[in-house]
Amino acid sequence: MSDTIKPFKKKFPEISEINPAKRKRTSPASRINTLARFREDFSTVQSTIESQRCFHCRANKGLPPCATECPLERDIAVMFQNYQRGDFRKAAEAMDAGVGLLSLTGDYCPEDLCKKGKHVGSGESKKGAGCIYSGPNYDADSKNPIEIVAISEVEKHLGMMALQHGWNFGTPSPRNGKYIAVIGSGAAGLAAAESFNRKGYWVMVFERDRVFGGVIIYGIPPFRRDTPAVAMTVERMEENGIIFQSGVTVGKGPTIPDLIEGNVALPNGMKLPPFSAVVVAVGAGPTRSLGVEGEYNTIGVQSANRYLMNICNGGDVMLPAEFIVCVIGAGDTAIDAIRTALRLSKIYATLYGDAINMRTVVVYYRDEEDMMADANEIADAKEESIEFLFRHRLAEPAPFIVNEKNVLQEIVLEEMQVLDEKGWNGKHKIAPYEPAKTMTKPCHLCLNATGTTLNTSIIRDTPGLSVDENTGYLKRMGPNSYKVDTGEHKLPIYAAGDINGAGLVVTAIKEGRDLVEEAHQELI
Amino acid sequence: MRNYELLPVALENAPKGDQFAPADEHAGVWSYLSKDPCANVRIVGDEELSDVAKLFHVEHPWGALYGKAGQCMNLRLNKESKVVPATFAGIGKKGPGTISFLLQNAGPRSAELLKLRQGDSLEVNAPIGQPTELDGVNSAVLLGGGYGCATSVCQAEALRALNPDAHITIIIGARTYEFVYLENDARKIADEVMIYTDEGDYGTKGRVTDGLTKILDAGTKVDRIFQTGPVAMMRAVQDLAINKYNIPVDTSVNPPFECGGGYICDSCVIRARFYDPEEKTYGDWRTAFACQEGPSILGEVDFSYEVKLVTEPDGFRQVDAANLEHRQLYPTKETQV
Numbered sequence: 001m002s003d004t005i006k007p008f009k010k011k012f013p014e015i016s017e018i019n020p021a022k023r024k025r026t027s028p029a030s031r032i033n034t035l036a037r038f039r040e041d042f043s044t045v046q047s048t049i050e051s052q053r054c055f056h057c058r059a060n061k062g063l064p065p066c067a068t069e070c071p072l073e074r075d076i077a078v079m080f081q082n083y084q085r086g087d088f089r090k091a092a093e094a095m096d097a098g099v100g101l102l103s104l105t106g107d108y109c110p111e112d113l114c115k116k117g118k119h120v121g122s123g124e125s126k127k128g129a130g131c132i133y134s135g136p137n138y139d140a141d142s143k144n145p146i147e148i149v150a151i152s153e154v155e156k157h158l159g160m161m162a163l164q165h166g167w168n169f170g171t172p173s174p175r176n177g178k179y180i181a182v183i184g185s186g187a188a189g190l191a192a193a194e195s196f197n198r199k200g201y202w203v204m205v206f207e208r209d210r211v212f213g214g215v216i217i218y219g220i221p222p223f224r225r226d227t228p229a230v231a232m233t234v235e236r237m238e239e240n241g242i243i244f245q246s247g248v249t250v251g252k253g254p255t256i257p258d259l260i261e262g263n264v265a266l267p268n269g270m271k272l273p274p275f276s277a278v279v280v281a282v283g284a285g286p287t288r289s290l291g292v293e294g295e296y297n298t299i300g301v302q303s304a305n306r307y308l309m310n311i312c313n314g315g316d317v318m319l320p321a322e323f324i325v326c327v328i329g330a331g332d333t334a335i336d337a338i339r340t341a342l343r344l345s346k347i348y349a350t351l352y353g354d355a356i357n358m359r360t361v362v363v364y365y366r367d368e369e370d371m372m373a374d375a376n377e378i379a380d381a382k383e384e385s386i387e388f389l390f391r392h393r394l395a396e397p398a399p400f401i402v403n404e405k406n407v408l409q410e411i412v413l414e415e416m417q418v419l420d421e422k423g424w425n426g427k428h429k430i431a432p433y434e435p436a437k438t439m440t441k442p443c444h445l446c447l448n449a450t451g452t453t454l455n456t457s458i459i460r461d462t463p464g465l466s467v468d469e470n471t472g473y474l475k476r477m478g479p480n481s482y483k484v485d486t487g488e489h490k491l492p493i494y495a496a497g498d499i500n501g502a503g504l505v506v507t508a509i510k511e512g513r514d515l516v517e518e519a520h521q522e523l524i
Numbered sequence: 525m526r527n528y529e530l531l532p533v534a535l536e537n538a539p540k541g542d543q544f545a546p547a548d549e550h551a552g553v554w555s556y557l558s559k560d561p562c563a564n565v566r567i568v569g570d571e572e573l574s575d576v577a578k579l580f581h582v583e584h585p586w587g588a589l590y591g592k593a594g595q596c597m598n599l600r601l602n603k604e605s606k607v608v609p610a611t612f613a614g615i616g617k618k619g620p621g622t623i624s625f626l627l628q629n630a631g632p633r634s635a636e637l638l639k640l641r642q643g644d645s646l647e648v649n650a651p652i653g654q655p656t657e658l659d660g661v662n663s664a665v666l667l668g669g670g671y672g673c674a675t676s677v678c679q680a681e682a683l684r685a686l687n688p689d690a691h692i693t694i695i696i697g698a699r700t701y702e703f704v705y706l707e708n709d710a711r712k713i714a715d716e717v718m719i720y721t722d723e724g725d726y727g728t729k730g731r732v733t734d735g736l737t738k739i740l741d742a743g744t745k746v747d748r749i750f751q752t753g754p755v756a757m758m759r760a761v762q763d764l765a766i767n768k769y770n771i772p773v774d775t776s777v778n779p780p781f782e783c784g785g786g787y788i789c790d791s792c793v794i795r796a797r798f799y800d801p802e803e804k805t806y807g808d809w810r811t812a813f814a815c816q817e818g819p820s821i822l823g824e825v826d827f828s829y830e831v832k833l834v835t836e837p838d839g840f841r842q843v844d845a846a847n848l849e850h851r852q853l854y855p856t857k858e859t860q861v
Contacts, residue, residue: 164533165533166533166534166535166536167536168535168536168537168538171537171538171539172539172543174543175542175543175546177546177548179550202546202554204557208649209649209783210563210600210603210647210649211603218783236535238558239535239538240535240538240539241539241543241544241545243554243557243558243560244560245557245560245562245586246560246562246563247562247563247584247586247587247647247648247649247650248562248586249651249652252590252651252652252653253586253589253590253651254589254590264589265589266553266556266585266586266589266621267585267588267589267616267620267621268556268585268620268621270552270553270556271550271553272550272553272557273546273548273550273553273554286813296793296795296811297795297828306783306791309783457816
């Protein structure tokens with residue numbers, strides 16, 4: 001035995017030495033060559049080390065400071081406490097929060113919510129909120145900054161553990177014989193279905209697509225999403241007695257009043273039960289129009305949602321040869337779309353031996369601090385050599401310069417000045433220069449990621465539904481009520497998710513869960 | 525990149541018996557729908573119409589219940605393959621709960637689907653869009669170019685069911701005799717059938733517009749013209765009907781319906797001015813989602829939008845996204861890079 005066992009130099013190793021808190025990630029240069037996920041999930045060892053770093057600190061209200069901004073109001077400290085003891089099942093149960101979509105929240109929550117205590121919407125941290133390591137003593141510039149506890153990583157790890165071990169927190173209560181129809185199988189729809197099922201209702205979910213998961217599946221590119229986890233979650237829900245119907249568009253097929261009155265008879269003579277309540281979780285509407293000439297009839301101008309959807313839904317994706325891709329907007333969709341375009345060009349080059357020299361630029365009319373996208377995603381995008389052009393927007397009225405075949409060649413951008421004053425949404429106001437400062441940039445694919453508008457198809461197909469003039473979204477009984485105002489029709493319709501205004505996956509889950517509480521009071 | 529294996533493990537405390545399926549009178553429908561009957565539909569019949577075209581009949585309870593003439597559907601072999609749009613060619617033709625569609629080889633997507641036979645299954649998302657408006661039509665001319673005549677025959681059947689006294693003329697246009705489809709079905713339903721082929725080896729040599737001119741010049745009263753077919757044909761017919769004879773025309777546009785009627789993609793955006801049959805006036809030109817207000821559009825369609833959607837532009841590479849993702853996520857030895 002020539003090797004001698006080295007004694008520990010220090011009594012306790014530094015946290016930064018033993019802590020593999022950062023997720024293992026592939027380097028930017030290699031991860032842009034594939035569409036696959038590049039963040040590895042935490043292992044049990046990593047999660048255990050991570051959970052031992054948690055102090056289980058409590059703020060005044062009783063909730064730990066990391067949980068104060070969690071829309072689902074989950075006690076994160078209890079999760080870590082149980083994880084330390086090795087009681088993984090109890091740890092998962094603490095994060096279950098009555099909806100059991102752990103693997104989804106772990107994946108798609110913006111980490112700033114729990115780690116840094118940032119408000120949903122405005123990017124400002126609430127005082128005293130967030131992981132204690134991110135508090136006033138947190139110094140990111142120091143040599144060995146203490147890492148914030150990796151909450152969402154452990155959560156995701158627990159979510160996958162729950163799916164793999166078949167832990168069931170969603171066993172339904174004794175059935176009460178009432179039927180519920182949920183329209184849409186996105187995050188909000190799944191949450192509502194699961195919560196109703198737990199209360200003992202019979203739940204049927206209608207999805208117009210072939211795949212369940214909604215915008216999680218077709219709005220989030222594969223390098224950020226975990227398709228098997230979503231499919232497995234749906235499978236688990238089916239095992240608990242929820243029924244999923246794919247390829248049924250409510251409104252075009254059965255209408256909501258039909259479902260409520262029980263007027264739907266299948267061709268084989270079977271009749272659907274009358275549904276006691278209908279949950280409208282149909283998601284957002286079409287991409288906001290750019291309001292400029294040539295938006296829909298120029299080759300090379302597309303909606304970013306369409307671009308992303310084609311990746312998942314099986315379509316042709318436009319890829320300009322060796323030119324510039326511009327994305328208008330700076331939300332999550334914009335960052336996702338541009339990173340997808342970059343990856344596709346690299347994959348194409350590898351598969352077909354045909355090099356594409358592509359530049360990818362995000363164009364946004366405000367400054368960096370006002371960007372809506374998740375800060376981590378922006379940081380990742382910057383690592384991947386995505387360029388950002390701030391304080392610019394498309395010049396009106398005709399920003400698209402095309403060649404004789406109507407293919408986009410250049411775009412005209414107008415410089416904007418960002419004012420100190422902030423608008424209603426907590427972002428800086430902008431104003432154009434007088435006279436306008438414009439510039440022309442070569443661009444061969446322009447993706448519109450300026451946001452979505454209201455989904456009007458369900459409103460048009462259902463009597464009684466209307467748009468609230470103040471909010472611009474579906475008219476509800478009150479600001480805190482999820483029940484839809486149907487006027488004299490008085491239909492038991494509830495709305496959740498993006499149809500109440502675009503938001504995060506976790507806020508959609510919260511709405512889906514909370515509407516069940518409200519509906520249960522009225523139905524029982 | 526995934527460091528866990530997804531193994532099928534039984535769910536603990538899964539509900540059983542009364543807890544899993546209702547014990548009341550709705551137990552039957554609940555257990556029938558729990559199998560998700562429209563997820564993977566079975567082909568109950570296929571008729572080979574030519575070397576490159578087939579008429580499929582599939583079991584699709586929801587589509588048969590709510591599908592109407594003029595609406596369309598999205599076809600897909602499986603989750604990895606691409607979407608192919610098709611229009612209804614019949615409802616309940618092979619028993620209750622079945623729908624039919626005609627598919628012609630127009631590229632690798634449809635070629636893949638044409639290999640299917642009776643007993644195989646595929647994914648069908650139906651119905652998409654609005655049905656054709658047939659109210660108040662007493663005399664109609666339906667023009668079907670190529671495989672578009674399936675839509676015309678279906679529309680004619682719906683019109684006959686709605687208005688048994690209606691005078692229906694179907695004009696079928698095709699390249700050669702081989703591509704004349706569903707002639708017998710058309711003869712069964714229509715008062716008059718005219719067939720035009722480019723080569724002249726069957727019917728009359730010429731184009732469908734010749735037949736339309738013949739009918740209209742003879743002074744026959746025509747309430748409405750319905751047309752489905754290639755863009756060049758639809759543009760010519762629309763020109764003739766609106767500008768020369770001032771007859772409202774219903775055009776079934778055929779853009780790609782990528783998301784399937786959910787406003788997510790802008791792939792089916794068209795520009796049109798819609799005709800109001802009650803006021804007998806045209807509205808303003810505006811953009812519209814064909815999956816919401818179409819695919820059969822009563823009014824005038826701007827075909828420059830349509831062309832953008834169906835042609836492959838220069839300077840771009842169409843990347844088969846479904847294939848790419850599949851290769852990347854599940855690499856085989858050959859494709860591993």
